[in-house]
Amino acid sequence: MPSPTNLESVTEITWPDLPAAQQPEWPDAAALAKAQEILRGLPPLVFAGECDDLTIKLGQAALGKAFVLQGGDCAETFAANTADSIRARLKTILQMAIVLTYGASLPVVKIGRIAGQYGKPRSAGMETIDDVSLPSYRGDAVNGLEFTPESRIPDPMRLVQTYHASASTLNLVRAFTQGGYADLRQVHSWNQDFVSESAPGKRYEEVAGDIERAIAFMTACGADPEEFRRADVYASHEALLLDYEKPMTRIDSRSGKLYDVSGHFVWVGERTRELDGAHIDFVSKINNPIGVKLGPKSTPEIVLALMDQLNPGKIPGRLTFITRMGAGTIRDVLPGIIKTVQETDHPVVWMCDPMHGNTKEAASGHKTRLFDDVLDEVKGFFEVHRALGTHPGGIHIELTGDDVTECLGGVGGVAEADLPFRYETACDPRLNRVQSLDLAFQVADMLRAR
Ligand code: PEP
Ligand code: MN
Numbered sequence: 001m002p003s004p005t006n007l008e009s010v011t012e013i014t015w016p017d018l019p020a021a022q023q024p025e026w027p028d029a030a031a032l033a034k035a036q037e038i039l040r041g042l043p044p045l046v047f048a049g050e051c052d053d054l055t056i057k058l059g060q061a062a063l064g065k066a067f068v069l070q071g072g073d074c075a076e077t078f079a080a081n082t083a084d085s086i087r088a089r090l091k092t093i094l095q096m097a098i099v100l101t102y103g104a105s106l107p108v109v110k111i112g113r114i115a116g117q118y119g120k121p122r123s124a125g126m127e128t129i130d131d132v133s134l135p136s137y138r139g140d141a142v143n144g145l146e147f148t149p150e151s152r153i154p155d156p157m158r159l160v161q162t163y164h165a166s167a168s169t170l171n172l173v174r175a176f177t178q179g180g181y182a183d184l185r186q187v188h189s190w191n192q193d194f195v196s197e198s199a200p201g202k203r204y205e206e207v208a209g210d211i212e213r214a215i216a217f218m219t220a221c222g223a224d225p226e227e228f229r230r231a232d233v234y235a236s237h238e239a240l241l242l243d244y245e246k247p248m249t250r251i252d253s254r255s256g257k258l259y260d261v262s263g264h265f266v267w268v269g270e271r272t273r274e275l276d277g278a279h280i281d282f283v284s285k286i287n288n289p290i291g292v293k294l295g296p297k298s299t300p301e302i303v304l305a306l307m308d309q310l311n312p313g314k315i316p317g318r319l320t321f322i323t324r325m326g327a328g329t330i331r332d333v334l335p336g337i338i339k340t341v342q343e344t345d346h347p348v349v350w351m352c353d354p355m356h357g358n359t360k361e362a363a364s365g366h367k368t369r370l371f372d373d374v375l376d377e378v379k380g381f382f383e384v385h386r387a388l389g390t391h392p393g394g395i396h397i398e399l400t401g402d403d404v405t406e407c408l409g410g411v412g413g414v415a416e417a418d419l420p421f422r423y424e425t426a427c428d429p430r431l432n433r434v435q436s437l438d439l440a441f442q443v444a445d446m447l448r449a450r
Helices: 029-041 048-062 083-104 157-178 193-197 199-220 278-285 300-310 330-342 371-388 433-448
Strands: 067-072 108-113 126-129 132-135 233-238 249-252 258-260 265-268 290-294 319-323 349-352 394-398
Touching: 029 157, 048 067, 048 108, 048 265, 048 349, 067 083, 067 349, 067 433, 083 108, 083 157, 083 199, 083 233, 083 433, 108 394, 157 233, 193 199, 193 433, 199 433, 265 278, 265 319, 278 290, 278 300, 290 300, 300 319, 300 330, 319 330, 330 371, 349 371, 371 433, 394 433
Parallel strands: 067 108, 067 394, 108 233, 233 265, 265 290, 290 319, 319 349, 349 394
Antiparallel strands: 126 132, 249 258
C-alpha cells in the first residue's frame, strides 16, 4: 500500500484570475460559496502518496515498460452509482486488464473514469427539443439530465453531492480491489452473465484457464505472491469544474506541494486546454499525474508549450497526452506531434482515446460510434508509433459493464435498429462489456506485434 500522508485542509490557496471555458453559470453566488466552504472542510478522497505511486507507474508506460488502461463512463450519474453498476464496470476493467497483461506480458496500469466523472463540457450551451430550448446538461455535478427548466438550473450543492457519490464509489472500488474480489484466483468469476456466452467471453475462458493452471503450478512450487491477491485501480476524471477541483486541492504536509485530492489522475479536455486559460494553469500547479486531450487540430507549438508548462521537471509519468484524432485523421496528424516530442527529451505517456474523434449521429438521432472506427483509430495509433519507434502507452475508453446498445458493431453486432433498446448513457455512447473485451483482445494482439 502507498505510504499514508497528511493532507491539511487549506482555505487559503490563491489562484490567478484567468479565463475558464465551459464553467456553469451558477445563479446564486452565496450558495456556491457555501458549497465550496463545505468541500474545503471534507477529508481527501485520495492521498498524495497514492498519486505519486501512480506517477511512478505511468512513468513505466512513458519508458515503454507498461501499458495503461483507462476506462469508464462518459458521464457518471448519481442514479447509476449503485453497487451492481460499479461492480460491472470494475469487472470490465479487470477482464480487459487480464487480457492485455496476459496477451502482451506487460504490466497494465488500471485507471477508472470513475469516482468523480460528473462534469461535462458541451459543444452547445443550449439544447432544443421540439422548439423548446433549455440550458444543456453539464453533468450531475452541475444540473439534472431531465429536460425541464427546473432540472437544468445549475445547483452548487450538486458539487457536494458529487464529493459524497465519489467517496462511496471509491470506497467500494477499494473494497473490491483490495478485499479479495480482484484476487487472480477469481479470474473465472469475472466472466459470468451475458458476457460468458459471447465469442470474446469464450476466448477469455481460455485465458482464465491458462492463468489458473499457472497459478496452481506456482502454488505447488511454494510461491504465493501478494500481488496476486489484489489490484490497484486508480480513480480519474476530467478536471473541468474548477469550482469543485480548487476546494478539493490541498497542501501535502509532507512535501508542501499541492495535490488535487478529488482523484488520483485528472485530465484537461479538448475544449478547455487553452495555454493561457485557467485549466492548464490549475493542472500546472497540482502534483497529481495529469493528462491533456489532443484533438486533430493540435499543433507542434501547442504540444511543446504544454510540455514546458506542465512538466518542466521532465518527470516520467507526470504528463500523459491522450490523442483523440478520429480514425480518418490519426495517421496524418499524430506523426508530426510525436516527432515534435521526439526532438525534445520530454518523457510523455502516449494514450489513444479512440472514442471522441469518432462520434456520429444515427438516423434515429442517437449519438453513436462504430466499433470498427474505434478499432481503426487504435490500429492507426499503433501503426504510427511503430513507424516512429515510440511506445503506444495506453488506451482511454468509454465503457460500461452492462449489455447496453450504444455503439454499433463488434462481435455482438449491435445494429442501428437495436440502439433504442438499451441506450442508457447520460452523455456519449459507451462500449458494452462484450465490445470492451473484444477490443482488449485486439489491442493485446497489436501489443504483441509491436
Ligand atoms: C470526454 O473525455 O468525455 C471528453 C469530453 O473528451 P474530449 O475533451 O476529448 O472531447
Ligand atoms: Mn465523452
